[in-house]
Amino acid sequence: MKLFINSTKSVVTFNKQDYLLRAAERLGLDNVLPLENELNPMCVLNVEPYDKFIRGTKWTGIWEIDLLCDRAETNLSDWLVANKVFIAVSKYSSRLNGAAHKTELLFQAIDPQIHKRIESIPQEYDFVCCGSLGLDIYKERERLINLLKKEFSCNNYGKGHNPYVYIQNLNHAKVQFIRSMNTQIADGELAQRFFECLAIGPVLTNYVDDLKETKLKEGVDYLSYRNDEELLEKMNRLIDNKTYADYIAENGRKKALELHTYDLRLQHILKDLI
Numbered sequence: 001m002k003l004f005i006n007s008t009k010s011v012v013t014f015n016k017q018d019y020l021l022r023a024a025e026r027l028g029l030d031n032v033l034p035l036e037n038e039l040n041p042m043c044v045l046n047v048e049p050y051d052k053f054i055r056g057t058k059w060t061g062i063w064e065i066d067l068l069c070d071r072a073e074t075n076l077s078d079w080l081v082a083n084k085v086f087i088a089v090s091k092y093s094s095r096l097n098g099a100a101h102k103t104e105l106l107f108q109a110i111d112p113q114i115h116k117r118i119e120s121i122p123q124e125y126d127f128v129c130c131g132s133l134g135l136d137i138y139k140e141r142e143r144l145i146n147l148l149k150k151e152f153s154c155n156n157y158g159k160g161h162n163p164y165v166y167i168q169n170l171n172h173a174k175v176q177f178i179r180s181m182n183t184q185i186a187d188g189e190l191a192q193r194f195f196e197c198l199a200i201g202p203v204l205t206n207y208v209d210d211l212k213e214t215k216l217k218e219g220v221d222y223l224s225y226r227n228d229e230e231l232l233e234k235m236n237r238l239i240d241n242k243t244y245a246d247y248i249a250e251n252g253r254k255k256a257l258e259l260h261t262y263d264l265r266l267q268h269i270l271k272d273l274i
Contacts, residue, residue, distance in 0.1 A: 109261050215255070
């Protein structure tokens with residue numbers, strides 16, 4: 001049975017369609033394809049972002065990613081007609097509650113061929129910035145970055161890089177600092193970056209409840225913080241104790257490969273079609 005993926009292709013970065021198709025190639029699957037000119041496809045996975053919702057004649061799925069943004073394109077009517085709605089974060093707008101019974105938590109993941117520690121790149125900064133700043137949803141990220149800069153070295157690589165350059169930039173950091181966006185829906189999420197950084201390590205991320213669903217262990221595979229004091233204390237611990245930092249990083253990378261690859265996500269999605 002063929003699974004067609006409906007998604008809008010990004011010009012620079014990869015979206016979930018790209019990662020799932022790469023996973024299918026690694027797994028030797030020739031039945032996972034991009035939806036292009038197929039008429040009456042039997043099974044369709046609509047992956048955010050997509051321009052038009054497409055229903056399959058046998059099975060229809062959705063994989064929602066940026067639910068904290070509460071995009072207008074995220075429609076309850078689409079959720080209601082889908083067989084399954086995979087959600088990358090457990091919190092979403094109450095306007096979608098009518099289809100809550102259709103949802104299943106499915107985190108974002110890593111591509112093991114891209115997201116990894118590159119040993120040839122020196123970790124010359126304590127942490128780096130590789131993403132958006134300035135908007136209201138990133139105000140807390142910007143505040144914490146400025147706080148950390150008072151004590152720790154940092155380089156801002158900006159955004160808009162292809163995945164390979166992006167990962168190279170992250171590899172220049174001794175600690176993978178993460179502060180996810182926050183909106184009225186929730187004060188953080190496990191975004192794609194969490195898993196990508198986990199594959200590099202060591203990760204120091206803002207605490208969110210979804211961490212409890214990852215099968216990762218706090219203090220073993222990653223560290224989290226709940227306030228400024230905890231952030232600074234744990235950042236100092238990782239910078240000052242390379243043995244401990246390497247321990248967290250190695251465990252995180254191992255768990256990322258064991259539990260959080262797009263290969264595993266694709267296999268999970270395909271089971272729903274049976």
